Amino acid sequence: MSEFKASALAPSNIAFTKYWGRSNAALTLPLNDSISMSLDKLQTHTTVEFSEKFKKDEVHIGDSENPVRNVEGSKRERVIAQLERLRVLAHNSMHAKVVSKNSFPTGVGIASSASAFAALTLAASNALNLHFSPKELSIQTRLAGSGSATRSIFGGFVKWKKSTHSNGSFAMQLENESHWQLQDMVVLVSAQEKKHSSLEGHGAASTSSYLGSRIKELKARNAIVVQAIRDKDIEALGVEIEKDMYSLHCMAMTSAPPILYWQPATVAILHTVTQLRSQGIKAYSTMDAGPNVHIIFEKNSNTETALRNAMQPIPGIQKIIVDGVGKGARVVDNHLF
Numbered sequence: 001m002s003e004f005k006a007s008a009l010a011p012s013n014i015a016f017t018k019y020w021g022r023s024n025a026a027l028t029l030p031l032n033d034s035i036s037m038s039l040d041k042l043q044t045h046t047t048v049e050f051s052e053k054f055k056k057d058e059v060h061i062g063d064s065e066n067p068v069r070n071v072e073g074s075k076r077e078r079v080i081a082q083l084e085r086l087r088v089l090a091h092n093s094m095h096a097k098v099v100s101k102n103s104f105p106t107g108v109g110i111a112s113s114a115s116a117f118a119a120l121t122l123a124a125s126n127a128l129n130l131h132f133s134p135k136e137l138s139i140q141t142r143l144a145g146s147g148s149a150t151r152s153i154f155g156g157f158v159k160w161k162k163s164t165h166s167n168g169s170f171a172m173q174l175e176n177e178s179h180w181q182l183q184d185m186v187v188l189v190s191a192q193e194k195k196h197s198s199l200e201g202h203g204a205a206s207t208s209s210y211l212g213s214r215i216k217e218l219k220a221r222n223a224i225v226v227q228a229i230r231d232k233d234i235e236a237l238g239v240e241i242e243k244d245m246y247s248l249h250c251m252a253m254t255s256a257p258p259i260l261y262w263q264p265a266t267v268a269i270l271h272t273v274t275q276l277r278s279q280g281i282k283a284y285s286t287m288d289a290g291p292n293v294h295i296i297f298e299k300n301s302n303t304e305t306a307l308r309n310a311m312q313p314i315p316g317i318q319k320i321i322v323d324g325v326g327k328g329a330r331v332v333d334n335h336l337f
């Protein structure tokens with residue numbers, strides 16, 4: 001009997017222009033194009049096996065600090081919904097065992113769903129002998145409901161296109177991982193699970209009166225970001241990613257009900273990065289739907305040291321992780337069980 005088992009690795013990513021709000025929630029169709037950088041060391045490794053010997057689907061998740069363990073509840077349900085979608089496409093009804101491990105501590109505020117759903121979709125589709133093209137794989141990953149995971153299929157610098165049709169909304173690579181050595185310094189302010197999920201934020205986006213202006217601005221902003229990546233122009237990129245982060249948080253703060261993700265340490269970090277720029281340090285802030293700040297800069301040990309020294313006295317910082325630009329989702333030989 002042939003083996004229905006495969007493993008995959010997929011990167012986390014940080015968005016330069018953010019996905020915020022959906023035109024179709026069931027199909028995870030975004031209101032705007034978004035652009036991100038895939039990360040290198042922050043990734044998820046997932047093994048999926050389908051077999052007659054399994055009596056039910058099992059989902060085991062672990063991370064760099066916690067061994068894999070069987071999970072129940074909504075995390076398991078989301079994984080199973082994606083397996084189910086792929087089983088239907090493969091005309092296969094076997095149960096599966098999924099074992100997934102993040103290379104970073106989960107629950108410290110680094111989003112794991114992007115890398116997790118990209119790795120799950122690639123491993124499960126290969127185990128089922130569904131050989132999707134990268135574009136099709138990004139669409140299938142999007143359908144799992146984590147929009148940012150759509151971008152984690154590709155390495156380097158990635159754009160996820162909006163569309164009102166499922167087949168028209170997919171990710172594509174703008175430049176590969178060796179194009180530009182950018183760094184993401186993730187400054188963790190809170191280790192708490194976020195009070196407001198991204199899903200809640202997407203749902204509330206249309207209640208902000210700023211939604212229309214954000215969508216309008218984004219067209220020009222995305223064009224500048226694409227060009228800045230192509231030209232490796234950190235200043236042009238940095239100005240736009242900060243504007244986009246403030247625009248997203250402005251929308252969150254003016255939604256009904258309003259969502260304020262920032263903590264006192266968040267504001268202190270944002271001010272510090274601005275101050276460092278006046279001293280000639282080219283570093284720029286971005287944030288997802290949470291209180292942590294990602295500082296983007298060109299790889300340079302002096303810049304990294306200056307940033308670390310400037311962060312050190314800020315009360316409330318829990319941890320700093322620095323990562324570079326990484327490869328996209330890929331099938332690997334080593335199975336987790």
Ligand code: DP6
Nearest residue numbers: 015018019113146147148198288289
């Ligand atoms: C602010 O719905 O992809 O990070 O909760 O991680 O599945 P998960 O988030 P998702 O929304 C991401 C929102 C964002 C911006 C972005 O990554 O584009």
